[in-house]
Amino acid sequence: MTKLETLQSELVNLFDDNTDVLTSNDSDWIRQQRKNALEDFKRLGIPTKKNEAYKYTNLEQYLTGSEYDYELAPLTYEANLDDIFHCDIPELATQIALVLNGFYYKHNRPVDLPQGVILCGLAEATQKYPELVAKHYGKYANTSTNSLAALSSMFAQDGIFLYVPKNVVIETPIQIINVGYSFKNLRVNRRNLIIAEDNAQVSVLFCDHTLCARSFITNSLTEIYTGNNAQVDFTRMQNENSNSSQISNTFIHQEANSTFTSNTLSLHGGLIRNNIYAKLDGEGATNNTYSLFLADGEQHMSTYTNVHHAKPHCFSDQLVKGVLDEKATGAFNGKIYVDVDAVKTEAFQRNNNILLTPTAKMNTKPQLVIYNDDVKCSHGATVGQLDENALFYIRSRGIGYNEAQHLLMYAFANEVVGKIKLEALRERIIDMVDRRLRGELGTCENCNLGQHN
Numbered sequence: 001m002t003k004l005e006t007l008q009s010e011l012v013n014l015f016d017d018n019t020d021v022l023t024s025n026d027s028d029w030i031r032q033q034r035k036n037a038l039e040d041f042k043r044l045g046i047p048t049k050k051n052e053a054y055k056y057t058n059l060e061q062y063l064t065g066s067e068y069d070y071e072l073a074p075l076t077y078e079a080n081l082d083d084i085f086h087c088d089i090p091e092l093a094t095q096i097a098l099v100l101n102g103f104y105y106k107h108n109r110p111v112d113l114p115q116g117v118i119l120c121g122l123a124e125a126t127q128k129y130p131e132l133v134a135k136h137y138g139k140y141a142n143t144s145t146n147s148l149a150a151l152s153s154m155f156a157q158d159g160i161f162l163y164v165p166k167n168v169v170i171e172t173p174i175q176i177i178n179v180g181y182s183f184k185n186l187r188v189n190r191r192n193l194i195i196a197e198d199n200a201q202v203s204v205l206f207c208d209h210t211l212c213a214r215s216f217i218t219n220s221l222t223e224i225y226t227g228n229n230a231q232v233d234f235t236r237m238q239n240e241n242s243n244s245s246q247i248s249n250t251f252i253h254q255e256a257n258s259t260f261t262s263n264t265l266s267l268h269g270g271l272i273r274n275n276i277y278a279k280l281d282g283e284g285a286t287n288n289t290y291s292l293f294l295a296d297g298e299q300h301m302s303t304y305t306n307v308h309h310a311k312p313h314c315f316s317d318q319l320v321k322g323v324l325d326e327k328a329t330g331a332f333n334g335k336i337y338v339d340v341d342a343v344k345t346e347a348f349q350r351n352n353n354i355l356l357t358p359t360a361k362m363n364t365k366p367q368l369v370i371y372n373d374d375v376k377c378s379h380g381a382t383v384g385q386l387d388e389n390a391l392f393y394i395r396s397r398g399i400g401y402n403e404a405q406h407l408l409m410y411a412f413a414n415e416v417v418g419k420i421k422l423e424a425l426r427e428r429i430i431d432m433v434d435r436r437l438r439g440e441l442g443t444c445e446n447c448n449l450g451q452h453n
Helices: 003-017 028-044 059-063 122-128 130-136 147-155 388-395 401-417 423-437
Strands: 095-100 118-121 160-164 174-180 186-196 201-210 216-226 231-239 245-254 259-268 271-280 286-295 300-309 315-324 329-338 345-355 361-370 375-384
Touching: 003 028, 003 059, 003 147, 028 147, 059 271, 095 118, 118 122, 122 130, 122 160, 122 186, 130 186, 147 186, 147 216, 147 245, 160 201, 174 186, 174 216, 186 201, 186 231, 216 231, 216 259, 231 245, 231 423, 245 259, 259 271, 259 401, 259 423, 271 286, 286 300, 286 329, 286 401, 286 423, 300 315, 300 345, 315 329, 315 361, 315 401, 329 345, 329 375, 345 361, 345 401, 361 375, 388 401, 401 423
Parallel strands: 095 174, 160 186, 174 201, 186 216, 201 231, 216 245, 231 259, 245 271, 259 286, 271 300, 286 315, 300 329, 315 345, 329 361, 345 375
Antiparallel strands: 118 160
């Protein structure tokens, strides 16, 4: 058996040995989904480099070789959120909720949200709002073709549930802090469900952190429903230690005239793999998928996108950028899929990358799959070095080589960061990206979780 096959067998046995615990609070339909996911995982296995979508992402290197524990209950951590967490984004007030090692933190402070809005743990939501959860849970994530989504469906016991009713506009962003904190190496599975009904508007910020030196393997699954005319802005900031791996599967379902915008900023992590699936299933839907990753050392950062145009008159825009230094590696595999009936589609995809050293590597594969000819679509990719002419021009103005190089990298990265709509958040992330490019940024110093005893 290969190392991944051995790991698959161990995970199946772990599930079998702990089925009673994992399903103790499940409704019948969630219990059945876990069983279906188990069969999918057994059949598919963990992706190897023979899988085209993972051809340039060696999961064996990151997921095997060390011992990891698995927590089947929330970590006992008795502290008030105000005492242990502080995120300083000037002029940006957010409603904050913490998810600790995959479980909604029991000491989260009450949130002040419009009437009818629900923000709680997914496990709590399945008990209190079963009909609402059942309408969307598992409807958009495809475990029959995605073994890592199946793995999350098997093991995840909790995560975030956010519900925004029809015609409700949430002015204050929702900030979800996903934290890994343990005295041992840990596997974490979490599952999130976000529902924005017709004409709803919401901005959601996910901050992913590991706040200790231990290694984490985090496998998350997020389903997002965007109703007719709804608007969802979804920003994810990934800033984990270099010993940790994160695999994120995000499934977006869009109805007519909805707008979904995602901004993913990957600043730190040993392995970061972002899989983004969007189905534009209503006329006039708009999907914007933007991503920036900054990798150095021996980090690997990979992005997979699949934007499916199922109905006419829809628009999508993908922009993924990467800066790779030292021996870092990266991969982009993006697909725009246009159905035969999806006439008047406009879909654009671009991947641009800068290699700062001869030992950094980037593999990219943009793709178009189009089944009608009444469309406007384009795709492209570049992998190169900083422009020597631009460097020369900047240096001729009396600026040193390192600073000139930094200015060009900053301008390159800012095309993605500039897409963030919230000005205060955009300015904060610009500062973080600036310091990351200078090699100064480690963990987010404004987050003091883990310093509490």
